[in-house]
Amino acid sequence: MSYSKFLSFAYIFCTLFLTAQQPATSAEIVENALKQKRAMVNTSLVKNVPFKNIGPTIMSGRVVDLDVNPNMPSEFYVGYASGGVWHTTNNGTTFTPILDSSDTQNVGDIAVHWPSRTIYVGTGENNASRSSYAGIGLLKSTNNGESWENVGLMDGHHFAPILIHPDDPNIVTVGVTGHLYSPNKQRGVYKTTDGGKTWEQTLFVDEMSGIIDLQHSPNNYNVMFATSWTKDRKAWNFTGNGSNSSIYKSTDAGATWTKVSTENSGFPTGEGVGRIGVAVFNDNIIYAVHDSQFRRPDEKKKSDKRGLTKEDFKTMSNEDFLALDDKKLNTFLKTNGFQEKYRAENVKQMVRSGNVKPIDIAKYLEDANSMLFDTPVVGAEVYKSTDGGKTWKKTHEDYLDGIYFSYGYYFGHIHVSPTNENDIYIYGVPIVKSKDGGKSWSSISAENVHADHHALWINPKNPNHLIDGNDGGVNITYDDGENWIKNNSPSVGQFYAINVDNEKPYNVYGGLQDNGVWKGANNAREDKGWHQRGQYPWESIMGGDGMQVQIDNRNSNIVYTGYQFGNYFRLNLETGDRAYIQPKHTLGENPYRFNWQTPILLSPHNQDILYLGGNKLMRSMNQGNDWEAISDDLTNGGKKGNVAYGTITSISESPYQFGLIYTGSDDGLVQVTKNAGSSWTNISSSFPKDLWVSRVVASQHKKERVYVTLNGYRWDDFKVYVYMSDDYGQNWKDISNNIPASPVNVIKEDPENEKLLYVGTDNGAYISFDMENSWEIFSHGLPNVAFHDIVVQPEAKDLLLGTHGRSIYKANIAPLQKMNGTLKSNSITIFDLSPVRKSNRWGSSWSKWLDAFEPEKTIQFYSNTSGSKTLKVLSEKGAELNILSINSDKGFNYVHYNLAITEKGRKALMKENTSIDINKASNGKYYLPKGKYILKIGDAKTNLEIK
Numbered sequence: 017m018s019y020s021k022f023l024s025f026a027y028i029f030c031t032l033f034l035t036a037q038q039p040a041t042s043a044e045i046v047e048n049a050l051k052q053k054r055a056m057v058n059t060s061l062v063k064n065v066p067f068k069n070i071g072p073t074i075m076s077g078r079v080v081d082l083d084v085n086p087n088m089p090s091e092f093y094v095g096y097a098s099g100g101v102w103h104t105t106n107n108g109t110t111f112t113p114i115l116d117s118s119d120t121q122n123v124g125d126i127a128v129h130w131p132s133r134t135i136y137v138g139t140g141e142n143n144a145s146r147s148s149y150a151g152i153g154l155l156k157s158t159n160n161g162e163s164w165e166n167v168g169l170m171d172g173h174h175f176a177p178i179l180i181h182p183d184d185p186n187i188v189t190v191g192v193t194g195h196l197y198s199p200n201k202q203r204g205v206y207k208t209t210d211g212g213k214t215w216e217q218t219l220f221v222d223e224m225s226g227i228i229d230l231q232h233s234p235n236n237y238n239v240m241f242a243t244s245w246t247k248d249r250k251a252w253n254f255t256g257n258g259s260n261s262s263i264y265k266s267t268d269a270g271a272t273w274t275k276v277s278t279e280n281s282g283f284p285t286g287e288g289v290g291r292i293g294v295a296v297f298n299d300n301i302i303y304a305v306h307d308s309q310f311r312r313p314d315e316k317k318k319s320d321k322r323g324l325t326k327e328d329f330k331t332m333s334n335e336d337f338l339a340l341d342d343k344k345l346n347t348f349l350k351t352n353g354f355q356e357k358y359r360a361e362n363v364k365q366m367v368r369s370g371n372v373k374p375i376d377i378a379k380y381l382e383d384a385n386s387m388l389f390d391t392p393v394v395g396a397e398v399y400k401s402t403d404g405g406k407t408w409k410k411t412h413e414d415y416l417d418g419i420y421f422s423y424g425y426y427f428g429h430i431h432v433s434p435t436n437e438n439d440i441y442i443y444g445v446p447i448v449k450s451k452d453g454g455k456s457w458s459s460i461s462a463e464n465v466h467a468d469h470h471a472l473w474i475n476p477k478n479p480n481h482l483i484d485g486n487d488g489g490v491n492i493t494y495d496d497g498e499n500w501i502k503n504n505s506p507s508v509g510q511f512y513a514i515n516v517d518n519e520k521p522y523n524v525y526g527g528l529q530d531n532g533v534w535k536g537a538n539n540a541r542e543d544k545g546w547h548q549r550g551q552y553p554w555e556s557i558m559g560g561d562g563m564q565v566q567i568d569n570r571n572s573n574i575v576y577t578g579y580q581f582g583n584y585f586r587l588n589l590e591t592g593d594r595a596y597i598q599p600k601h602t603l604g605e606n607p608y609r610f611n612w613q614t615p616i617l618l619s620p621h622n623q624d625i626l627y628l629g630g631n632k633l634m635r636s637m638n639q640g641n642d643w644e645a646i647s648d649d650l651t652n653g654g655k656k657g658n659v660a661y662g663t664i665t666s667i668s669e670s671p672y673q674f675g676l677i678y679t680g681s682d683d684g685l686v687q688v689t690k691n692a693g694s695s696w697t698n699i700s701s702s703f704p705k706d707l708w709v710s711r712v713v714a715s716q717h718k719k720e721r722v723y724v725t726l727n728g729y730r731w732d733d734f735k736v737y738v739y740m741s742d743d744y745g746q747n748w749k750d751i752s753n754n755i756p757a758s759p760v761n762v763i764k765e766d767p768e769n770e771k772l773l774y775v776g777t778d779n780g781a782y783i784s785f786d787m788e789n790s791w792e793i794f795s796h797g798l799p800n801v802a803f804h805d806i807v808v809q810p811e812a813k814d815l816l817l818g819t820h821g822r823s824i825y826k827a828n829i830a831p832l833q834k835m836n837g838t839l840k841s842n843s844i845t846i847f848d849l850s851p852v853r854k855s856n857r858w859g860s861s862w863s864k865w866l867d868a869f870e871p872e873k874t875i876q877f878y879s880n881t882s883g884s885k886t887l888k889v890l891s892e893k894g895a896e897l898n899i900l901s902i903n904s905d906k907g908f909n910y911v912h913y914n915l916a917i918t919e920k921g922r923k924a925l926m927k928e929n930t931s932i933d934i935n936k937a938s939n940g941k942y943y944l945p946k947g948k949y950i951l952k953i954g955d956a957k958t959n960l961e962i963k
Contacts, residue, residue, distance in 0.1 A: 040198040040732035041757060043171035046152060049757035050119045053780060053793065060792045061907030062783055067797035067825040069507045071542040072554040075531040077508035077821060079485025080141055082473045083128045089475055092483065094490055095123035097141040098149055098802055098821030099508030108490055108503030114161025120779060121801040121821050122149040124175035129185035134158050138175025142193045142228060144249055144256065144425045146612060147529060147820060149778060149802060150732065151175060154190065156212055167212025171202040177230045181237055186211035189270035191227030191242060196249055198732040199223035205242055207270045219273040224248055225260040229293045234434060239299050240266040241405065242273065243292035247425065251682055251730040253657025256425040257309035261289035265405045276405035283399055283408040284308060291428040297437045302401045305442050307424025308394035324348040326381050332374040338364055352381055358603055372604040382607045396420050398430065398442060398454040411454025419444040434476040443469035447484060449497065460497025468530055487530040507823040512613055513564040514818035516809045517572040526818055527562025533577045538826060557587060566618040576626060581660060582610030584628065586640050597640030599628060608632065609654055611663035611682060621674040629664025633679055633693065646693025651681040666712045672719040680709025686724055688745055699745030707737065710761050717770040720744055729759040729778065736760055738775060740788060751788035764806040768833045776803030781817050785835045798825060831876045831908055839878055844956035846877040851961040854946050859937025868939035875911040877953055879904040887911060890950040893928055897921030916941045
């Protein structure tokens, strides 16, 4: 927020010093980690384990950029913040991912040179959100994403727009935003004339100020405008303004730059200048939208209010408080949700005794958002220049409230119609337009358009045709926002947490960034059939930023979930009832601090007992109706800032003992209690300091065992921190070993095989078969995306991966759970097969216009060598029915067999059993009849039953 120059300097100096204690990971280490990861994929024992994306899709994920074919606007590309780049040729009816072959799915900007079909992707979102992941440089493709070349700028982390010369795709100017959490020098404007082989930094402002927007005149590539942004995000604070936030102009295609937002230009200058976006109509007419962090002038409000307000108590004396009318005070207390015990008579007695002061009434209503939302800044404002940026004038007289809601760092774009200089668009939470050059504004949001907008394209041939990208996906309008089409088919949900129940089929639950909490059957059909059925198979059960989910294992209709900063509810999905259950501090006590992703946990010993982490650990013995703090502050006490910090991030209770509980905090502390909170011990003194505890997990296999993962993302520290203790955390062993550098989000034990562990990082999912010594990477069906949560459904033996960008993936891990020394030493092990039900549909269809239905059975086996193998299908008596040549890799293998037999095999089977007749299906194949069969690979065999 806006501070005095002295405080800003002191704060930046302080944060730079702190950052030096946690150095950002170098680009060289990142590059080596990517090479290591690619090599691991080739040799991994689990590289063939097939993962399937199970959605959901309808709520989509955050769009950051659009690039549309100017000659055929039904073709366009969409960049998702952490979900990759998707291509459509049918106006968004379907999309195809094209970034999956690259090393990342994190996107800041995309640019297409349509004549040559050259695509550039600036990896790393240029918003400054909590989950704006760093990229790996600039990627380039000339074959629509079949392959990608990294063309440098790996330490840029986050990218602003990429400008390609209209006549030469090798000439590119790009804005580099730079590190999000630390200072760095690879930020500013860069230019290449050889397609990215070499780069020249043509504009550098300082190590804390990167380029956040870059645009050129539509008909003159030489005229460019760039905006710099001075910002600093820490886990506890965000400052998004500074004296070096400015507008620059180039008249030689980005080779040289001149600052045009000078003190005499009319555009704001100084410490309050925040994020700036620009739109260029022509060489002379330019618009800029500014997130002004200058404080609003004090306005003396008339005392015509009715009743008391929170602000009244901040300056009220004890005498004035005791003189308040009881009825008036009670009205305030009831209206503002004070507990029943806090009524006028009781509170006045607390003030008389000196235990409470009037200001504590105001503090009782404070929460993690208060400092952010109560900061009186100017906010969004629009400026216009008609002389090529020399002078600027604000287009409106009033405040543009209700655009950014103090989240200006998350937004910052402006667009002008290619055909009318007075038609402009800005957006934040809503999207609004002006038809008079910014004097007046009206909303073009709609009921099927998600809030939080980040990208817009205006058709130069039909300016009423707009494509909008927002936190909920893509929308298209052909009447300038009067009506919108929703285009959400990509599976690009940004999950924070997932969970499962024990129903049959079991349901999957998950909390999403800005898209609430959703529930759906794990085997729900993820296709367009729901358009016909009228109901999408997943349903939303909570709004806001969806967070953790706990399901009562006695009754899966009882669900605990909520949204950001600890706002949790107990839901009854059967009746629709919901109860707000956030714990409240005692009057006179400092407000609890709740993390953005506040952790909750149902006790494995009693499903009426619920734990919730603030800065203290809260426990409810009655499903969240009543709470008590069972600890003192389990953090380092927080820091002064505008983001809740010094909060619990992870909770785990041992299944072996009630009250054996571990907690982890966002400032690096891990604590344990063995007596249900009567006493606590810090067990994290040997860990690196100040890192986010992303998980603490009490083992389900050994009482003394506990796991911890630390995450350095909020320091731009991408090292891997994974630890295990076998003595309640007194001593720790680093078990990260060969996991490539990337922040760790989650660790999970396998419920069946003690030796198996799963880990999810910001760009990979891994398994260890020996608990600690080495890790194998999953890759089949999985892009290089952030894995935020891992759950195992024990009865189904399914592994579910919750990603922050590509929704949820599922794989059956029954074969993996059987891993042991014998299996590894055997040349071939074929795993048991479930029976197959015979169907008359095999090899036929109900219409001659449709393809015949082909049955399939997956044969799963482990091989300790790579090479070609032979799969034999035999009758119970050993007659050969079919022979398939297969290729195997060292590790787990999956072969798909269509249950067909040869003509020779048919005759042999009918000779063995004269009572059967095997008829040719309509597709010309013979299929196994009902019976029992043997499948062999080498000397290994298993049984197959057709029922």
